[in-house]
Amino acid sequence: MIPAGWFLSLGLLLFVLGIIAFFVKRDLLTQFLSIEVMLGAGNLAFLALARGPAKVEAQVIVFFVMTVAAAEAAVGMAIILLVHRRRRSIKTEDLRTLKG
Amino acid sequence: MNPFWLIPFPPAVGAFVLIVAGRKLSRKAVAWLACLAAAASFVLAVISFQSLLGGASAGRPILRTLFTWIQAGEFRADLAFRFDPLSAVMVLVVTGVGLLIHVYSTGYMSRDRSFARFFAFLNLFTFAMLILVLADNLVLMFVGWEGVGLCSYLLIGFWFEKPAAAAAGQKAFIVNRIGDAGFLLGILFLFLTIGGVSFGAINEAVAGGIIAPATATLIAVLLFVGAAGKSAQIPLYVWLPDAMEGPTPVSALIHAATMVTAGVYMVARLNPLYAASPAASEVVAVVGALTAVFAATIALVQNDIKRVLAYSTISQLGYMFIGCGVGAYAAGVFHLYTHAFFKSLLFLAAGSVMHALSGELDMRKMGGLRKHLPRTYPTFLIGAVAIAGVPFLSGFFSKDAVLTAAFAQGRYFIWALGLGGAVLTAFYMFRLVFLTFHGQERLEPEVKRHLHESPGAMTVPLVILAFFSVFAGYVGLPPVVGKHAHLFDRFLEPVIKPAEGGHLGLGTEWVLIAASVAAALLGIGAAYAFFLRDPRIPRRLGEKFPGLYRLLLNKYYVDEAYDAAIVKPLVQGSARVYDKFDLAVIDGAVNGSARAAGLLGRLLSLIQSGLIKDYALAVLFGMAIFLGVLFF
Numbered sequence: 001m002i003p004a005g006w007f008l009s010l011g012l013l014l015f016v017l018g019i020i021a022f023f024v025k026r027d028l029l030t031q032f033l034s035i036e037v038m039l040g041a042g043n044l045a046f047l048a049l050a051r052g053p054a055k056v057e058a059q060v061i062v063f064f065v066m067t068v069a070a071a072e073a074a075v076g077m078a079i080i081l082l083v084h085r086r087r088r089s090i091k092t093e094d095l096r097t098l099k100g
Numbered sequence: 101m102n103p104f105w106l107i108p109f110p111p112a113v114g115a116f117v118l119i120v121a122g123r124k125l126s127r128k129a130v131a132w133l134a135c136l137a138a139a140a141s142f143v144l145a146v147i148s149f150q151s152l153l154g155g156a157s158a159g160r161p162i163l164r165t166l167f168t169w170i171q172a173g174e175f176r177a178d179l180a181f182r183f184d185p186l187s188a189v190m191v192l193v194v195t196g197v198g199l200l201i202h203v204y205s206t207g208y209m210s211r212d213r214s215f216a217r218f219f220a221f222l223n224l225f226t227f228a229m230l231i232l233v234l235a236d237n238l239v240l241m242f243v244g245w246e247g248v249g250l251c252s253y254l255l256i257g258f259w260f261e262k263p264a265a266a267a268a269g270q271k272a273f274i275v276n277r278i279g280d281a282g283f284l285l286g287i288l289f290l291f292l293t294i295g296g297v298s299f300g301a302i303n304e305a306v307a308g309g310i311i312a313p314a315t316a317t318l319i320a321v322l323l324f325v326g327a328a329g330k331s332a333q334i335p336l337y338v339w340l341p342d343a344m345e346g347p348t349p350v351s352a353l354i355h356a357a358t359m360v361t362a363g364v365y366m367v368a369r370l371n372p373l374y375a376a377s378p379a380a381s382e383v384v385a386v387v388g389a390l391t392a393v394f395a396a397t398i399a400l401v402q403n404d405i406k407r408v409l410a411y412s413t414i415s416q417l418g419y420m421f422i423g424c425g426v427g428a429y430a431a432g433v434f435h436l437y438t439h440a441f442f443k444s445l446l447f448l449a450a451g452s453v454m455h456a457l458s459g460e461l462d463m464r465k466m467g468g469l470r471k472h473l474p475r476t477y478p479t480f481l482i483g484a485v486a487i488a489g490v491p492f493l494s495g496f497f498s499k500d501a502v503l504t505a506a507f508a509q510g511r512y513f514i515w516a517l518g519l520g521g522a523v524l525t526a527f528y529m530f531r532l533v534f535l536t537f538h539g540q541e542r543l544e545p546e547v548k549r550h551l552h553e554s555p556g557a558m559t560v561p562l563v564i565l566a567f568f569s570v571f572a573g574y575v576g577l578p579p580v581v582g583k584h585a586h587l588f589d590r591f592l593e594p595v596i597k598p599a600e601g602g603h604l605g606l607g608t609e610w611v612l613i614a615a616s617v618a619a620a621l622l623g624i625g626a627a628y629a630f631f632l633r634d635p636r637i638p639r640r641l642g643e644k645f646p647g648l649y650r651l652l653l654n655k656y657y658v659d660e661a662y663d664a665a666i667v668k669p670l671v672q673g674s675a676r677v678y679d680k681f682d683l684a685v686i687d688g689a690v691n692g693s694a695r696a697a698g699l700l701g702r703l704l705s706l707i708q709s710g711l712i713k714d715y716a717l718a719v720l721f722g723m724a725i726f727l728g729v730l731f732f
Contacts (some may be wrong), residue, residue: 023713096709
């Protein structure tokens, strides 16, 4: 049986990779994917903990996260699609209208 | 079971139905509904009155509390009615004259577009006035007081398309506010002093000597300010002449017979309080006497038939206050009661003249109408004779009662003013009669073609009122007739204690009566000489004393003086405050705070780059710091 620490380490690795990808990549779509990676990493950490003391709670939380992630993916993709349709671009440098 | 507490409610129901559904009803239905409501009140009033006359409980006040209306700490005011001889007299006058004027209005207003609105207001007025006279405490009385003020405003401005009518309504309302402020302060002081507002509590407190004389004076004078506003006394009389812009039945009901006498009623109702304060009584008597003469002099030269009657009303109200001020409250109320008949008669007859002349008001364009108005002329003449104080008519007895009381109390100056006013009264009334009904016709040809006597709905009330103008005085004969004298005063005795002292010998009484008669005949004779025998005299007099004539014609320039001294400074001051304070300070503060918020926002927006990565970095650092603090 693989110890829980391995899973936690993998989750941490994936999470850091997600952060790095978010800052390195320049278009919304890949940044969006890296967020999904971070969410998956979080889920993995929860599941690893499900082997320990918080058996049921951790698994329930994972289901919630997956539900939210599914909804978020749908809305996020739709927004990105619309942004592309209006601006003909999803590069973050081109989307700076919030600048003060 | 005395049904007196139901008296105010039929007109309330009538007013409610007419306001809600008046537009959908036919004119006939509206007229019947309004008149039946007034008639129901009158019948109830007569039934209640009879129970007061006979039996063991004769003359004792009947109280009925419907429910506790206000209860706050020590303060308590009930919705309670009081029926005693004084309120009985008022209720009979209000419902009786009110009913006749309702009937008259069905004829007078028959062509008006807002027929239902008129009767709704008329019924509402009757309701409010009955609340006023039946109330058992000052607070409920104040409700009625304001109610009649509101109806007065609504009815003066009934033809609100006419700017003069709208302005007159506002003037009446605003001038009355001044008086009402005094009235309200009086009520508050009274409550602070004796801890109650019901008439029973007030009478007990005065009898028990709880109120110090100085306090009583303060309260009584403040309340009299309210009375002076409502009853159009100096210096608050200016609204009443302008109120003639309203329809004539309104002038007759509200501005002659009922509402304007509310002040007199209030003073008579609180007679123990006024009796406890000689200084306040002095104020009442002097203001009354001055008003009686002052208004009569203005009435001498006015050309508008209704304005003459308006100034005459102010003057007669002054007589009522003379009665109250010299301690003869019963005489004051007696004059109130007879005045209600002959003055509403005069107004309604004047309305009949206007009706016949297509709305003409200027007496210079009348004359010789006696032949054309065979029913209006005699009734008007009876009213004029009654108010002039010719013996054996009601006005003679009541005016004489007031003047005799003033003389008996040793107030010779006030008596002399009253007598002088009586000469003027007879003079201006017969000037009115001669200019309108006698002499040569000065009608415009167009008006003359439409000349017609008024319909029965209008002339029948005139005849009934004329009957009472003649005979109403016989309940209060002077002492010279022996044992049937002063029936009216004796009826009122449970409420109004007769004035102490000042009993005159029969000889003196006769002399005073002779003086009154002489005053009346002198006035009538002078009017005859001036306006009938030699109509050139008035013009020559006017040319000889142009200053005096202009002064009177312009009503002593009182309106102009008020305008310059009060209205204009107030308006201009308000404009200046608006400029300097509202615009600069208040608007400045509001706009300034908005501008400050905007500036702050623009400053803060400088840290926004618009790049998603920067925001994400901020989140990352924030989270790192948070976790660092949490764990280390």
